[in-house]
Amino acid sequence: MATQTQDIEREFSRDEKSGVMHNEHAQNGLSQEDADFLNNFPEERKKAIIRKVDWRLIPMLVLLYLIAYLDKTNIGNAKIEGMTVDLHLKGIEYNIVTAIFFIPFVLCEVPSNMILHKFKRPSWYMGGIVFCWGVVMTLTALVQNYAGLLAIRFLLGIFEAGFLPGAILIISNWYLPNETQTRIAILYTSAATGGAFSGLLAFAIAKMDGMAGLEGWRWIFLIEGLFTVVVAIMCVFLLCDSPALSTRWLDADEIRYLELRQLARRATVPMDYKENDHFNLRLFKDILMDYKIWLLFFANWSNAVPNYAMKFTMPTILTGMGYTSSDAQLMTIPPYAIGAISAYLFAIFADKYSWRAPFILGPQCCLVVAFIILFVKSSNIDDNIAVCYFAVCLACFGMYPILPGVNAWNVANTPDPAKRSVNIGLLVCVGNIGGLIGSYIYLAREAPRYPTGYGTSLAFGLAGVVAVLLLETLLKRGNAKKAKMTEEEIRQRYTDDELVRMGEKSPLFKYALRIFHLSPFSFADSPSQILTTLLVYSQNVVAMAPNPDVTTRAQQVLEAWSQGFNVGAVIILLLLVLCNYRKNTLLHKLILGELLLALGHGFFCFFDEPAYGWVLSSTATVLYISYFIHNLIAWLKIRPFLPKWGARIFIITLLIVQPYWVLETWANFQYHNHLGSKIFNTSRLLEPLFRDPWWVFTTIKLVLAINENYEFTIPGLIRTSPRFGIMLFSLFLSIVFLITDVIFMIAVSKRGGINPFWRLALVFKCASDVIFLDDFKSVLDRISESAMRKITTFEYRDNASPSVNQHTSVDFSSPNFQRKSSRFGSSSRAEMGSILHPVGSRDDGHYEFASNYSQASVEDGAARPWLEDDTRRSSSHSPRRRGESQDNMITIQEVHMP
Known part of the structure; x- marks a missing residue:
């Protein structure tokens, strides 16, 4: 499959992966020789080079970010150890000390990135600012009064301001846009580790209280400050500068490859052209008039405002739910862990498919749903503790992927290095302003309902959704407008120098929207239009593949959409089950097992040949087991309405057909590992017959049982319990997509292609299991x-x-x-x-x-x-x-x- 994909890539352009890197790199500012070198560079060496850069660059940046987080937040640990008493701080003086840090921190981020952009040796600049804030941190141990502490925190804000935007800028200079989000996510989520490590380290250092006549809180600042100074010196020697200055660990071909791919990304900018690579009033006017940066501000705030608000007040929120103070501290761990995992997973998908919008919109929608739940249920929080805690976890699941996605989107659509450095600084700056807003919206007098906090967070989340949808639409229209002219017409109309000066406004530069140019959907489409388009598109996909063993680019689009929906939906269903899980209930155990097994099949697309076939067939085996568990769950749920002989026939027939799934497992393994067997082409057609009759029977029997044993009709039942109506609707959709799966499976088996409908049927079957976790009779x-x-x-x-x-x-x-x-x-x-x-x-x-x-x-x-x-x-x-x-x-x- 990997070989097929590489062949297909030669036929399609890939906007984000290389700016406007088409087949002929020579037309993008490269000589023919450089274009041939880049096109013919071995794929294995490309991957090896990126791995080498990862191991040299990312660990150092993560270490520096951890230190920055520790030095920024250790004042809270010092307070616990008696700093406010020793320095005689009164009233709101401590709050002023913590707030004054953010004034220079926000103001200096953009200027710092402008300076870094001009440095030939980023390691010197980054090492210098880290050294300066390490010295400031060390001197904090000598502070004797309120005024001195204010001055120290102000200086700390100045020097720390440049690190995060600088780190993102360095990442963007080493990696292509479709590689940045994963690295930014790793950097961003490392702060969670820093939070856990901060308290532990401070606790240990505070044991030195009284040594050398110094209080424990002074030792915290002294030791952490000295450690920062040591790391700053290491940074000068270990942090990667640029490929050209990395001859100690890169050979000539590797350096040339890294430089050429960045050059090709910048779209017609010759390697020696520097006129547009500087700061002037025209650049700042261009930035301020750019609609993209303003929409990204709102998208960033959908992360920053709720994130800072939850970070500052989550223990308080959990205490309001009824947890003790110590339990509340422990209960903050799962939400942050979920957030870190989601940030990394969404980054992997976004980089894999080189498409930012859906992997920002998905988390934003989760965020909006979470705050709707909190806003509504917090009025009666005592009776909704599980639901509210689930909403907190869902909020973290949605918050953490947004910032890496927004920054990666900005990097992908800003080819000019000078403008990119300013934009990165502005995004981080605006994010910190959102943090200041977030720190004041959870009012103590409103505990535990916090309508202002939840409502404001919800508003910023919705604004972020609108901003991302609008930005995607405008970028799409911009690309369509540029596509009206052929490259030959553009070359005749503009000189190379004019195209260079136009930057991203050049008709040759295409905004990064998606990895494929064949997307069948529009955000303006109605649900019925999308469904109709999906049906027509699936037929076209089938028609495009005369050879069933060849996967085309269009089919990969369909696979990506359906697989993303499948995995995301199952994860959400899994979280719902965990929030209502009772460990001594058999049905709960079976439903949990069904979802875990179904989820295990969702990640085979991360692998290439030869591992792809092994992983796909192995995870398909656990998926087949989940089919059996699903039917077993159906039996347990409908059994109270069945006579004894009916229940026995149900389970006996289910067991009789299981040998088919053993055969299907073997056939699947043979087919996907190219071992020559074609049995799977036939056995796949029989899957619905051996998988779904029991589920269809359960649905029909449930409707009949309602009419036979209860006074209300189906419409009356739905009016009484809309939740039960949603379950019936899920049952109906599962059968609809089951029928669609059979129709398209026959077409796919004959003509090749991708059939996504079995995934939709699977999701709605799982959803009908999760909506009520008990048997149907007990529910009714x-x-x-x-x-x-x-x-x-x-x-x-x-x-x-x-x-x-x-x-x-x-x-x-x-x-x-x-x-x-x-x-x-x-x-x-x-x-x-x-x-x-x-x-x-x-x-x-x-x-x-x-x-x-x-x-x-x-x-x-x-x-x-x-x-x-x-x-x-x-x-x-x-x-x-x-x-x-x-x-x-x-x-x-x-x-x-x-």
Whole structure:
């Protein structure tokens, strides 16, 4: 597959991977000799060079970022060790000390990057600023008063300002745009490690309290400052400068390759052309008038504002959910871990497909959903702790990939190095301004609801979504406008010098949008248009591949869309299960196992031949196991509605067909590892027959059971429980995509191509399992009984006199009064216990019921109908209740008037 992909790459241009690097590099500022060298450079050597750069550059930048994070945040550790007491800080003086750091930190980021751009030896500049802030950090140990601490923090902000934008600029000078986001994500997420390491290190150093007459907090600044100075000296010698200055570890061909690919990326800019590579008023005017940078500001704020807000207040938020202070500190670890993993995974996908927008939009949508949940559920946080904690994890999952994606997008669409250095500084600067906003939106007086904090974060998240959609649309139109002229017409109309001066406005420069030029979708399309386009496009994809063993570029587009949807959806479903997981429940274990196995098949696309075939066939085996578990889950869910012989036939037939899946595993392995067997072409057609009849039967039997055993109709059930309606809709979609899968599978087997519809069917089948984690009968019983409680409560409330505070005793003569059939057990009387109070003993069946019981309480009880009650155990022994009616309806026995 890798060989096929390389062949296809010669036929298509790849905007982000090389700017406007088309087949003929000689037309992009390269001589014919250089173009031939770049085109014919061995693929294995390319990968080896990038790995070598990774190991030389990234670890040093990560170490420097960790130190920057430690030195910026260790003042909080010093406070714990008594700094504020020793320096006699009063009132808000400590807050002013922490805030003053950000003033120069924000103001100096752009000028610092401008200076770095002019340095021939970045290692000297970066080593110099690290050395300066290390000295400042060391001198903090000598501070004696408030004024001295203010001055020290101000100087620290000046010197630390240049590091992060400088690190991103260095990465952009070494890597192509489609390689940057992964490296930026590694750098960005290393701060989480720094946060964990900061407290541990400070705790250890503070044990030196009293040594040499110094307090423990002074030792923190002294030792961490001296360590920073040592690392700064190392930085001068170890940080990579440029390929031309790296002759100690790169040979001549490697240096030439790294330089030429950066040159080709810059689109028609000759290697010796420097006139446009400087700062002037025209450059700054161009930046300020550029719509792209302003839209990226809003996209960046969708990360910065919620991120800083959560970083500053997450322990407080978790404490408000009911966790103790120590538990709240521990509970911050999973969200940050999830955020770090998501940043890295989204970066891998974005770099692999060289497309930024969907891998920013996806996390932004997760972020928006998370803050909607928090905004709505925080009003009753005690009853929604699991949901709110899930939302916190989802927020971190969505926040962390945004900043690396935005910076990589900026790098990809800014070929001019001078403009790129300023843009990077501006993005980091604006992000820190967003951090200042975020630090003031979670107000202590609003705890634990925080409507201002959640609402503001939600607003910035939505603004980021709009900004990314708008930017993608405008860039697409810009490329379409440039494509109206052929390259020959452009060459006739403009001279090379004019094209150079035009920079990214040159008709030859194409904005980086996606790896492929064959995308069938538009963000302006309606869902119906997208579905229609997908169907037509799938047919075209099939028609494009006369050889089933050849994967075309268009098919890879379809594979990327469907695979991304599959993996993302399963991850979200997995998180939902974990938030509601009960370890002693078999169904929960099976559903969790099903999702983990299905997820395992989602990452085979990261591999190339020969590992690709091995990984794909191996993970397909676990996917087949997940099919069996899914049908087993269906059996457990529908079994209460089946007679014994029906349940036995269901499970026996399911077990009988399993040998087919053994054959399918072998056929899959033979096919994808090119071992000569073509059995898979036939056996694949039989998969739906051996996989889905049990699931279709379960769906049909569920609908019939509802009509046979319950008073409500399907529409009435959906009105009563929209959640159940969503599950039915998922069942319906799974069957629709199952049928579509069969149709397209027949076409693919005959004509070759990619069939994405089995993935859509899989996602909706998994979703129907996750929406309710219990069997269907238990779910329907709870819905029925909850609805009956509300009806009974509201009927009595409407008939009672509002001016009289009265209590009414009611009897429940039958536990299954709301069903057509009484052959199923019930716990309705027990579950009424949440709104009824017993009069006398629990066993006499006599309850009293307050007329002034609030609707909120009723709804709260309805939300937890599975609460256990001792009456469940005693109902079978209770005597016949007084005045029991023959039609099993509730009877009012007496009214107690005050």
